[in-house]
């Protein structure tokens with residue numbers, strides 16, 4: 001279980017040399033912050049944003065008492081994580097509404113995912129019993145109108161188009177149609193464009209003037225690099241966007257661009273787009289995003305869960321047993337239960353840094369039934385057998401397999417696994433589990 | 437809002453180009469450890485991967501010491517040279533006919549557009565080109581490719597939405613073999629590299645090409661969006677592991693991002709950049725020129 005992420009490992013290393021205990025001092029903070037800065041850069045946080053962030057976090061961290069329950073590294077990560085979360089805003093921004101129809105206008109670079117997002121929003125609104133009209137305002141990209149039509153059909157909503165006409169006219173007529181036919185929302189798809197393309201940026205300003213949208217959503221690919229600040233800043237300056245949507249978050253990007261965007265625009269990140277299906281739209285969770293940017297998966301949540309299900313005392317007990325080499329099948333059984341308390345294995349694995357990507361989660365499914373069978377086997381043993389599995393001869397194994405409704409082969413497998421984890425734990429001795 | 441205010445003014449001062457950041461870095465500065473640390477950050481800020489940036493800086497540190505470089509111009513020249521040499525680590529790709537070119541990448545990077553432009557470029561040399569619309573997943577993908585095939589004036593093989601992409605590949609290869617087509621270009625659906633089932637689909641398409649048309653030279657090109665950050669390296673690694681990547685097409689260089697990550701790819705993975713895309717018009721494509729690219733970064 002001792003899974004360490006790059007950043008926490010590095011921080012641990014720095015603080016291992018810590019001389020004065022009790023308070024975070026300047027030298028150590030400086031060292032630690034360099035690592036944090038690299039972690040941020042690796043996550044695509046803009047360099048200016050990262051520096052500014054580090055400065056303000058350093059101030060906060062300096063002289064802070066280290067909480068009893070945390071290691072210095074944990075303490076720093078906690079501060080950084082809290083600051084990141086706070087910066088990215090409160091959870092769950094809702095869509096603005098105006099007198100019907102509420103007009104939502106899309107904008108963003110080419111290939112960011114605007115058209116798909118139109119469909120996703122329509123589906124999201126449909127669940128709230130709202131009627132949406134999609135307006136095909138991308139007249140430039142080949143077959144963009146057709147794409148929106150297909151998306152609209154899948155989302156079960158009407159699509160308004162005027163072929164390759166003038167986008168400003170199309171937006172105006174579309175919004176009119178939405179008004180006269182009692183639609184609750186009108187969503188205008190627009191062509192992707194570069195922020196430095198003055199003509200096309202002016203076109204967006206004209207659309208805005210023509211339809212006075214309640215929401216102007218900037219769609220940004222979460223894999224965007226350092227340039228995200230330029231893009232977001234320009235779109236925001238010209239259109240005064242009302243919110244940001246991050247797309248393609250189902251990949252393995254750390255997504256630091258969103259911090260940059262939030263920092264330069266100050267606008268809320270309203271949704272995350274997490275897949276190609278029209279239902280793959282989620283609210284934006286700043287806390288999850290913070291750990292993702294730091295490359296820690298949901299390690300904080302995991303620690304919390306782990307602490308809830310395995311108490312510190314229990315851990316100490318187990319560690320002690322390993323040291324004394326007295327870890328028994330009874331303890332093994334207890335671990336199964338703890339594991340179960342932590343919730344779905346797949347969820348847990350997904351929270352671990354690195355695991356989500358490199359080990360393919362599809363293959364990492366732990367069979368709950370198998371765990372149940374293993375438990376049944378141990379439960380069918382006598383206390384003596386559990387303490388000392390060496391006494392398990394053929395007839396004992398047969399009895400156990402019958403009692404647990406398994407096969408002798410499975411009993412053998414369990415014993416083997418037990419011995420293996422005992423060996424593994426012995427090798428890890430000295431390292432503390434559930435510390436990062 | 438104090439933080440945002442500070443950020444804002446900090447960013448106003450931030451310049452985009454390496455050269456501007458460098459001259460800011462050089463002004464009244466000794467070439468010491470802190471200098472190199474900042475230089476490393478400047479490289480990272482052009483989306484060069486953290487590992488590669490560190491390596492480049494180490495190399496530069498060596499050279500500065502070895503050649504006793506003390507003034508700005510010398511450092512800049514040395515840095516450019518290192519970047520160019522890193523790019524040279526990847527052998528340039530020569531596309532030989534008969535060629536089958538499969539174009540892959542994540543969603544929205546510019547695969548379909550690139551194929552349109554590439555088809556036009558290849559066809560202009562009096563060569564025959566066929567495009568296979570094997571993105572049968574995205575809404576209206578084959579309509580989009582059809583528009584490009586018409587613009588480039590080349591043949592297109594397609595099927596209905598939701599059909600098996602490998603079947604489209606098969607049909608295109610059958611036609612290419614019969615007609616002795618010089619270039620067969622396969623469009624594929626965008627897919628995030630972490631989705632193993634979609635990567636399996638790509639492997640299958642790749643096997644169909646190898647099995648059905650072994651005489652052809654089979655190239656697999658990945659399209660990368662210049663705006664991408666550090667994730668670009670993950671993208672290419674996963675695609676390379678699945679099907680083996682022969683070359684890179686770097687798109688959207690007409691924006692303000694310069695695609696610094698390709699330095700890592702040429703340097704570490706030794707995969708060359710073959711073409712660059714610089715717009716949405718038919719002729720907005722050109723072969724990659726490493727010197728021009730390095731100048732662009734500066």
Ligand SMILES: Nc1nc2c(ncn2[C@@H]2O[C@H](COP(=O)(O)OP(=O)(O)O)[C@@H](O)[C@H]2O)c(=O)[nH]1
Pocket residue numbers: 110111141192194541542543544545546547548549550626687688689690691713714715716720
């Ligand atoms: N500015 C610019 N836009 C591009 C370039 N290449 C593609 N695009 C645009 O990027 C968007 C996505 O392109 P598309 O070919 O559909 O991407 P695909 O999903 O990878 O096939 C479209 O709006 C294209 O017009 C380029 O080199 N420069």
Ligand SMILES: [Mg+2]
Pocket residue numbers: 547548549571577624625626
């Ligand atoms: Mg496409």
